[in-house]
Amino acid sequence: MSTTVSPETKLLRTLNKIQYCSSNGYSLKRELQQGMNNFYNTLTAFNRIAANKGAGTPGIDDKTIDGIDLERLERYHQEYVNNGYNPKPVKRVFIPNDNKKTRPLGLPTIKDRLIQKCLEQLLTPYFEGIFSEWSFGFRTKKSCHEAIKRVRQRFQGIDYIVKIDLKGYFDTINHEILMRTLNQFIRKNKTLSTINKWLKAGFMKDGIKYESLSGSPQGGIISPLLANVYLHYIDLKMEELIKEGKPIRKKNPEYRKAWFKNQHHQLGIDSSLNLNPNPRVEYIRYADDLSLVLKASMTKLKGLRIKSRNG
Known part of the structure; x- marks a missing residue:
């Protein structure tokens, strides 16, 4: 039956x-x-x-x-x-x-x-x-409050911050690029x-x-979704940079020496060393507003810029 x-x-x-x-x-x-x-x-x-x-x-x-x-x-x-x-x-x-x-x-x-x-x-x-976990705008289970919380959690101890506002973003989306992306x-x-x-x-x-x-x-109605699809591969590129710059920590022997002398606060010595030579990168995007924060010397940042251009 x-x-x-x-x-x-x-x-x-x-x-x-x-x-x-x-x-x-x-x-x-x-x-x-x-x-x-x-x-x-x-x-x-x-x-x-x-x-x-x-x-x-x-x-x-x-x-x-x-x-x-x-x-x-x-x-x-x-x-x-x-x-x-x-x-x-x-x-x-x-x-x-x-x-x-x-x-x-x-x-x-x-x-x-x-x-x-x-x-x-x-x-x-x-x-x-x-979609990337670093994308917050026009998402069903993400909000501006969660974006602010992520900033407070991740954007600590930084040297530089780059803010990008894509002016007139919705009106400048390239149809051909968007359709190629959707076809994936x-x-x-x-x-x-x-x-x-x-x-x-x-x-x-x-x-x-x-x-x-x-x-x-x-x-x-579908425009916000298409806008996020259009920037999806930029989000993925930023995820790669975040992974490449993730700190590799090792205890700092100088901190231990200073600690015994009760001088670790006075000397400003970090308790651990970062052995990763790549710049630390953090990223967040809310719709057409992108924020990129970096912790590195200017020499390393120039290397990152060249790598990004060639990539």
Whole structure:
């Protein structure tokens, strides 16, 4: 006697497969098709969008979440399943920034937000198992408070700190590089094609359509995830430098001598020696803000810079 498996159970199984792929270094293909074809995934995406305070903000078609009933939701779902979905340009608006200037925001239509959320729900658990532990922005289980805690734990006894703010980061993402990076993890052509269409959809401003030659619009549901994917290999490079510069400790005989004379505090002698010739490196990234701290002589840092350029 056969039993019918509910769409909810099927989606849960798909998510388990996705997490298995993430944990074992497999790329995604069939799992994405299974998830996107499951209407329960679409229904879940709709409910999460509806709970967001921005749900009442329309895109270029002036439609809001209030105008979507179950029949229309099923129609949107079938459009994607049957390859009839094509995204519309985002609606460009400008909002105040912290420095009293404005920054552009791209508002997708409700339909595009829905499809983006459907895919984001499948990709997020996959990439959460892959992303660096030093990346904190736009992460489901990380917060700015955890980032501050990590800084207090790791950024001690340093000589130099380098702060990097990627100006206009979302608007300058190179589409080709992003798609090449995604292709390392996603083997489903339909998924890659859909993401590329979102990137190339353009934007409307004052009734005029403009092309999108670069960037992923702030305001798109999937944009924060794509932004982290784009910087993933920089995070990995920093992880290599952290490992290469990890201190190799040995007791300092001079400290023991000074300790017996009760002069260890006065002379400022460390209790241990670092035998690792490489500069000690610590790193943290919160979205487009990167901080790199180093403990080393300037000679060693110049060597690190040359090595990084050649690498």
